[in-house]
Amino acid sequence: MRFSMPRKLSPLDPQRLDNQICFAVYSAAHAFNRVYKPLLDRLGLTYPQYLVMLVLWERDDVPVRDIGERLFLDSGTLTPLLKRLEAAHLVKRTRSSEDERQVLIALTPQGHALKEKARAVPQSILAASDCSVSELVAMKDEIVALRDRLNAVIGE
Amino acid sequence: MRFSMPRKLSPLDPQRLDNQICFAVYSAAHAFNRVYKPLLDRLGLTYPQYLVMLVLWERDDVPVRDIGERLFLDSGTLTPLLKRLEAAHLVKRTRSSEDERQVLIALTPQGHALKEKARAVPQSILAASDCSVSELVAMKDEIVALRDRLNAVIGE
DNA sequence: TCACATTTAATTGTTCGCAATTGAATGTAC
DNA sequence: GTACATTCAATTGCGAACAATTAAATGTGA
Numbered sequence: 001m002r003f004s005m006p007r008k009l010s011p012l013d014p015q016r017l018d019n020q021i022c023f024a025v026y027s028a029a030h031a032f033n034r035v036y037k038p039l040l041d042r043l044g045l046t047y048p049q050y051l052v053m054l055v056l057w058e059r060d061d062v063p064v065r066d067i068g069e070r071l072f073l074d075s076g077t078l079t080p081l082l083k084r085l086e087a088a089h090l091v092k093r094t095r096s097s098e099d100e101r102q103v104l105i106a107l108t109p110q111g112h113a114l115k116e117k118a119r120a121v122p123q124s125i126l127a128a129s130d131c132s133v134s135e136l137v138a139m140k141d142e143i144v145a146l147r148d149r150l151n152a153v154i155g156e
Numbered sequence: 157m158r159f160s161m162p163r164k165l166s167p168l169d170p171q172r173l174d175n176q177i178c179f180a181v182y183s184a185a186h187a188f189n190r191v192y193k194p195l196l197d198r199l200g201l202t203y204p205q206y207l208v209m210l211v212l213w214e215r216d217d218v219p220v221r222d223i224g225e226r227l228f229l230d231s232g233t234l235t236p237l238l239k240r241l242e243a244a245h246l247v248k249r250t251r252s253s254e255d256e257r258q259v260l261i262a263l264t265p266q267g268h269a270l271k272e273k274a275r276a277v278p279q280s281i282l283a284a285s286d287c288s289v290s291e292l293v294a295m296k297d298e299i300v301a302l303r304d305r306l307n308a309v310i311g312e
Numbered sequence: 313t314c315a316c317a318t319t320t321a322a323t324t325g326t327t328c329g330c331a332a333t334t335g336a337a338t339g340t341a342c
Numbered sequence: 343g344t345a346c347a348t349t350c351a352a353t354t355g356c357g358a359a360c361a362a363t364t365a366a367a368t369g370t371g372a
Binding site: 334335 | 343344345346347348349350351352353354355356357358359360361362363364365366367368369370371372
Binding site: 014019020021022024025026027028029031032034036047051054055057071072119122123125126128129130131139140142143144146147150152153 | 281299309
């Protein structure tokens with residue numbers, strides 16, 4: 001009987017941290033968050049709040065549910081976050097008259113105005129990425145495709 | 157004087173949510189987390205706890221600081237997490253006798269044993285990714301390179 | 313109409329993640 | 343060898359993230 005190699009030493013060990021794409025994604029997400037932090041501090045936003053604002057700058061007066069579907073977040077996350085945005089006078093929460101179950105989220109004038117102040121953010125991120133736009137777009141598309149395959153599995 | 161196109165309609169608008177690689181990474185990280193959840197529930201671990209166990213399965217009896225450097229996490233995150241792993245009898249926390257500032261984290265026999273039970277996890281993730289190993293490795297390397305460039309900017 | 317299911321947000325409780333601070337141990341300069 | 347700075351983990355406080363539950367509004371079927 002032969003001894004097997006200790007798996008720990010194999011560079012291809014699927015249990016090694018550095019071989020896991022999930023950790024690459026996880027740690028990259030945190031790295032992005034740290035780069036965004038000082039930029040968003042000036043706007044008075046956290047990163048998840050910035051994502052909500054991006055959604056609303058495209059179209060506002062939408063129910064909480066629409067924002068959640070766009071960002072893959074549920075009401076347990078969004079309700080308190082939106083209340084903080086309301087406290088910051090960036091959005092207004094109004095219960096829909098047509099369907100009293102829905103709460104519609106609309107931008108305030110300050111909320112709209114913040115879009116202009118936020119325009120410099122994406123280019124700062126691009127600079128920090130130290131990478132061509134075409135490379136970033138290609139990576140983004142690959143990551144989105146992977147995300148969508150993962151989400152498809154969850155729905156089973 | 158001409159009117160400019162409303163930026164909102166441009167598919168290349170850098171302020172559009174779907175054009176941002178950071179959101180791709182952010183949402184992919186959450187998708188991974190949701191795929192991992194049922195697998196790790198059986199092991200009694202959360203995803204960040206699983207990452208700590210991966211580090212310790214490679215080498216244990218290491219200070220908290222080493223785990224933090226490996227995972228890009230600080231003591232504010234790790235201290236309570238490690239206390240929960242200790243409460244689950246997976247690790248033991250001991251203050252170093254050579255340097256009383258350090259707390260060394262060692263696996264218990266149950267902590268070591270869990271590695272075998274966790275061996276099926278990476279292949280389940282691979283299956284959910286619905287992607288060839290070589291493609292995943294290529295993506296992982298790109299994402300790690302991006303993460304490291306972002307982290308380099310933070311240190312400035 | 314009336315029972316029942318579905319939809320929608322809000323709520324509660326647990327766990328991350330990080331900034332900022334604290335306190336103890338260690339290292340360094342003079 | 344005594345000030346001073348540095349290192350390390352722990353702590354506090356706040357904002358996500360999500361599971362599970364609740365409550366109200368709406369939809370559906372008999």
